[in-house]
Amino acid sequence: MSAPARAGARAVRAPSGQLHEIQAPVRERLDEVAAELQRVVVADFPMIEAITGHLLSMKGKMFRPTLTLLASAVEGRPEPRAIPLAAVVELVHLATLVHDDSVDHSTLRRGMPTINALFTHQISVIMGDFLYSRAVVELVRVGDMAPLQVLAHATNQMTIGEMRQLTALDALRFSEDDYDALIHAKTASLLSAACEIGAIAGAAPHRQALARYGLQLGMAFQIVDDLLDYTADASTTGKPTGLDLREHKVTLPLIHALRHVRAPGRAVVERLFAESEPDDELIANVIGIVEEYGGLDYARSRGERFAEEAADALSKLPDSRATAALRDAIVYVMERTQ
Amino acid sequence: MSAPARAGARAVRAPSGQLHEIQAPVRERLDEVAAELQRVVVADFPMIEAITGHLLSMKGKMFRPTLTLLASAVEGRPEPRAIPLAAVVELVHLATLVHDDSVDHSTLRRGMPTINALFTHQISVIMGDFLYSRAVVELVRVGDMAPLQVLAHATNQMTIGEMRQLTALDALRFSEDDYDALIHAKTASLLSAACEIGAIAGAAPHRQALARYGLQLGMAFQIVDDLLDYTADASTTGKPTGLDLREHKVTLPLIHALRHVRAPGRAVVERLFAESEPDDELIANVIGIVEEYGGLDYARSRGERFAEEAADALSKLPDSRATAALRDAIVYVMERTQ
Numbered sequence: 001m002s003a004p005a006r007a008g009a010r011a012v013r014a015p016s017g018q019l020h021e022i023q024a025p026v027r028e029r030l031d032e033v034a035a036e037l038q039r040v041v042v043a044d045f046p047m048i049e050a051i052t053g054h055l056l057s058m059k060g061k062m063f064r065p066t067l068t069l070l071a072s073a074v075e076g077r078p079e080p081r082a083i084p085l086a087a088v089v090e091l092v093h094l095a096t097l098v099h100d101d102s103v104d105h106s107t108l109r110r111g112m113p114t115i116n117a118l119f120t121h122q123i124s125v126i127m128g129d130f131l132y133s134r135a136v137v138e139l140v141r142v143g144d145m146a147p148l149q150v151l152a153h154a155t156n157q158m159t160i161g162e163m164r165q166l167t168a169l170d171a172l173r174f175s176e177d178d179y180d181a182l183i184h185a186k187t188a189s190l191l192s193a194a195c196e197i198g199a200i201a202g203a204a205p206h207r208q209a210l211a212r213y214g215l216q217l218g219m220a221f222q223i224v225d226d227l228l229d230y231t232a233d234a235s236t237t238g239k240p241t242g243l244d245l246r247e248h249k250v251t252l253p254l255i256h257a258l259r260h261v262r263a264p265g266r267a268v269v270e271r272l273f274a275e276s277e278p279d280d281e282l283i284a285n286v287i288g289i290v291e292e293y294g295g296l297d298y299a300r301s302r303g304e305r306f307a308e309e310a311a312d313a314l315s316k317l318p319d320s321r322a323t324a325a326l327r328d329a330i331v332y333v334m335e336r337t338q
Numbered sequence: 339m340s341a342p343a344r345a346g347a348r349a350v351r352a353p354s355g356q357l358h359e360i361q362a363p364v365r366e367r368l369d370e371v372a373a374e375l376q377r378v379v380v381a382d383f384p385m386i387e388a389i390t391g392h393l394l395s396m397k398g399k400m401f402r403p404t405l406t407l408l409a410s411a412v413e414g415r416p417e418p419r420a421i422p423l424a425a426v427v428e429l430v431h432l433a434t435l436v437h438d439d440s441v442d443h444s445t446l447r448r449g450m451p452t453i454n455a456l457f458t459h460q461i462s463v464i465m466g467d468f469l470y471s472r473a474v475v476e477l478v479r480v481g482d483m484a485p486l487q488v489l490a491h492a493t494n495q496m497t498i499g500e501m502r503q504l505t506a507l508d509a510l511r512f513s514e515d516d517y518d519a520l521i522h523a524k525t526a527s528l529l530s531a532a533c534e535i536g537a538i539a540g541a542a543p544h545r546q547a548l549a550r551y552g553l554q555l556g557m558a559f560q561i562v563d564d565l566l567d568y569t570a571d572a573s574t575t576g577k578p579t580g581l582d583l584r585e586h587k588v589t590l591p592l593i594h595a596l597r598h599v600r601a602p603g604r605a606v607v608e609r610l611f612a613e614s615e616p617d618d619e620l621i622a623n624v625i626g627i628v629e630e631y632g633g634l635d636y637a638r639s640r641g642e643r644f645a646e647e648a649a650d651a652l653s654k655l656p657d658s659r660a661t662a663a664l665r666d667a668i669v670y671v672m673e674r675t676q
Contacts, residue, residue, distance in 0.1 A: 099467060103460040122441040122504050125463055129437060130497035132467070136474055136490040145478060148486070152474040159468035166460050 017331035019061060025321040026069035029083055033065045036087040040134055051127060055094060064194040065090045067217075067329065071198025071210045073322035081142050082201040088135045088147075089194045092155055095131035096190075098124050103162070147197045150211075154193035161185025165249075171273055172258065174250040180219075187225075188218025206317055213313035213326065220306035221333045226251035227299050230287055232337060242283040248273055252302065253295030254286075260293045307334050355669035357399055363659040364407035367421055371403045374425040378472060389465060393432060402532040403428045405555075405667065409536025409548045411660035419480050420539040426473045426485075427532045430493055433469035434528075436462050441500070485535045488549075492531035499523025503587075509611055510596065512588040518557075525563075526556025533664075547651050551664065554648035559671045561641040564589035568625055568634060570675060580621040586611055590640065591633030592624075598631045645672050 016022070023030055041052050065086035072082035102124035132155065139148045161182050168174055195214030199207040229244045230253050244251055258269065272278045272286050290296065307330050317323045354360070361368055379390050403424035410420035440462035470493065477486045499520050506512055533552030537545040567582045568591050582589055596607065610616045610624050628634065645668050655661045 099463055103463050120504070121459075123501070125437055125441050125466075126497055126500045126504060128463075128467070129470070130494065130501060132470065133490060133494040133497055136486070137494050140483060140487045140490050143483065145481065145483065148474070149478045152471060152478050156468065156471040156475050159464055159471055162464045163461070163468060166458070166464060 015331045016328045017335040018328075019063070019066075019332055022070075022325045022328045022332055023062075023066050025325050026066060026073060026078075029069050029078070029086075030062060030066060032083045033062065033069070033086045033090065036084055037090060040087060040091065040138060041131070051123065055098070055127070055131075062090060063329075064093050064190065067191065067194040067214060067326070068198035068201075070322045070325050070329070071195045071206075071214075072202035074199075074206060074210070074317050074320050074326070075203045076318070076320055076322075078202040081144075082198060084138055084142055085147055085197050085201055086194075088138045088142075088151065089190070089197060091131050091135040091138070092151060093190060095128045095135065096155075096158055098131065099128040100162070102128065103166075144200070146200050150193045150196050150200070154189040157185045157189040161189075171248050171250045172270065174255065176252070176255050179250075179252055179255055183219060183222040183226075184215070187222040188215045191215070191218030191221060209313050209316060213310050216306045216310035216313060217330060217333060220303045220310060220330070223252055223299055223303040223306065224333060224336055227253060227296060227303065228336065230290060230296060242280075242287055245272060245283050245286055246278060252299040253290045255295075256298040257290040257293035257295035261289060265289045265293070303334065353669045354666045355673040356666075357401070357404075357670055360408075360663045360666045360670055361400075361404050363663050364404060364411060367407050367416070367424075368400060368404060370421045371400065371407070371424045371428065374422055375428060378425060378429065378476060379469070389461065393436070393465070393469075400428060401667075402431050402529065405529065405532040405552060405664070406536035406539075408660045408664050408667070409533045409544075409552075410540035412537075412544060412548070412655050412658050412664070413541045414656070414658055414660075416540040419482075420536060422476055422480055423485055423535050423539055424532075426476050426480075426489065427528070427535060429469050429473040429476070430489060431528060433466045433473065434493075434496055436469065437466040438500070440466065441504075482538070484538050488531045488534050488538070492527040495523045495527040499527075509586050509588045510608065512593065514590070514593050517588075517590055517593055521557060521560040521564075522553070525560040526553045529553070529556030529559060544655055547654060551648050551651035554644045554651060555668060555671060558641045558644035558648060558668070561590055561637055561644065562671060562674055565591060565634060565637050565641065566674065568628060580618075580625055583610060583621050583624055584616060590637040591628045593633075594636040595628040595631035595633035599627060603627045603631070641672065 038056060041056060068086035068089050069078065069082055072078040072085075102121055135151070136148075139151065161184070164178070164182055164185065168178070192211050192214035195217075196207055196211035199210040203210065226244065229241060229251070232241065245254075254269070258266070261269070268282070268285050268289060272282050275282065310330050311327060314323060314327055317326075376394060379394060406424035406427050407416065407420055410416040410423075440459055473489070474486070477489065499522070502516070502520055502523065506516070530549050530552035533555075534545055534549035537548040541548065564582065567579060567589065570579065583592075592607070596604070599607070606620070606623050606627060610620050613620065648668050649665060652661060652665055655664075
């Protein structure tokens with residue numbers, strides 16, 4: 001965690017990885033974003049409140065809109081349109097969650113049933129389409145082409161990333177470059193867009209720096225996410241979930257380990273990928289192999305490099321509360337445990 | 339067919355319902371639209387040519403881009419951007435087809451296997467998202483907010499229409515107003531947008547008239563589509579397909595018949611809607627009942643009223659080849675047999 005710590009030293013106070021502290025400088029506006037989301041989503045569907053109510057309960061931590069609001073405030077002059085823009089960023093995020101769950105046939109997200117599980121697959125597909133097209137309607141209402149351009153590009157990138165993942169033929173030949181391209185498209189592009197759009201609405205001179213910050217933060221975010229799949233305890237079992245392995249998803253820890261593992265270990269990994277429903281023991285074995293061959297350390301250090309790059313991108317921003325909070329967001333991303 | 343015939347009398351020549359004649363005034367530009375589509379869809383996915391190739395083969399008759407190009411040409415001064423805009427309209431149409439097939443689990447469209455059937459459900463969802471977000475990217479590239487506003491609104495309407503259909507609880511209480519709202523959202527909104535966007539790119543003074551024309555044409559289009567389900571012979575069986583009834587979809591002919599049918603007939607209809615897989619005989623019985631109680635005639639006459647409205651919307655446009663072709667498009671819509 002050297003990078004965020006160093007970066008944090010630039011701020012007046014010690015860096016904090018607590019989300020509520022990161023959100024403190026934009027707390028009130030974040031509530032307005034939530035109200036805006038409520039308005040946008042519910043307005044059109046009085047007949048299916050059950051769905052929209054559930055959807056809004058999925059909105060979770062509002063990390064992306066937080067980034068948008070903070071980015072818009074780094075010069076102390078956030079524009080009012082940062083609020084609808086932040087809501088649109090979250091709408092697009094929700095749309096992708098709904099479609100991802102539908103594509104993966106996921107039944108749970110953050111411990112809650114997915115739209116997919118609660119209603120039908122059909123409703124998931126159309127609900128995602130509704131959310132995305134509604135986001136575009138709202139962007140048009142804001143009336144500036146620049147945020148539209150950023151978000152359209154990011155969402156298109158995200159679909160290309162998903163498609164890459166779906167059409168990857170031989171999982172075990174998935175390279176580090178493939179992985180970088182995938183997480184760039186599927187995660188970093190939206191975090192980058194969230195920050196760049198914020199910059200457009202109040203900190204235009206820092207647009208490029210904030211876009212770069214969001215991109216690096218997004219890369220770190222996804223690497224940590226993928227690491228947690230190897231290291232975090234599932235609350236019920238106390239064992240790592242290994243869900244990605246179960247679903248034959250190859251992420252950075254395994255990619256690195258496969259470069260060094262010897263024949264017997266490789267054979268175990270191959271066995272897991274050949275079984276349509278690998279059991280817990282096999283998954284635990286592969287997690288052990290990945291750890292033994294340095295996969296977790298390697299992924300961690302790459303995550304930290306991205307965190308350093310994110311901190312570096314902030315280095316020329318004005319020293320404001322918002323800038324300090326963006327620096328804290330790096331700590332938050334790196335220290336997440338779930 | 340009185341309406342289009344009367345409308346056609348305004349043109350120099352007799353009205354034609356032949357698509358190739360309707361497309362004649364914009365033939366070359368339509369080829370450019372096809373090339374543009376090819377460029378847009380293929381560029382990003384070299385790795386999945388199989389999918390994009392198949393997708394482009396779905397593009398079919400290019401009716402919507404034809405409307406865009408014709409609308410842009412009614413004053414004889416179509417702008418070059420009408421071409422990318424027409425391509426975007428078709429992209430959005432393709433996106434909705436891909437998701438509709440995924441939602442309906444359809445395996446065939448126009449006699450060809452769907453993306454859904456050929457590849458996977460997952461790929462359908464993401465491919466639809468790709469197409470729609472790519473359409474927004476292209477619209478942003480064209481750089482004018484007006485077409486974006488029109489298309490964003492139309493696509494959002496379409497999702498609301500689909501959602502209405504999916505969440506309709508009691509099919510047999512589906513009213514004519516419900517039906518109008520549904521076909522407005524799911525079909526007429528995009529045809530209206532296609533025409534309005536064309537007007538924006540070359541015939542701005544007629545924007546409202548062309549939007550109205552497209553809307554009325556779209557209503558007629560969907561009514562005829564729904565009628566064909568009752569009347570057109572499936573090529574293999576020589577009997578009406580009755581696919582909507584098989585899937586418990588209530589359209590205008592049945593809505594009308596249900597207002598007049600007596601108890602025994604109603605019981606037959608209710609039996610069909612209670613059976614998850616009604617057999618051919620039951621479907622044929624219900625088709626007979628719908629015909630007996632005037633459902634087909636009623637739907638036909640409502641379709642003709644919309645056709646008259648569409649012709650009326652054209653009445654103040656300049657008398658150009660493009661205007662005549664738009665008038666012919668009404669005949670084409672009303673005379674379709676498949």
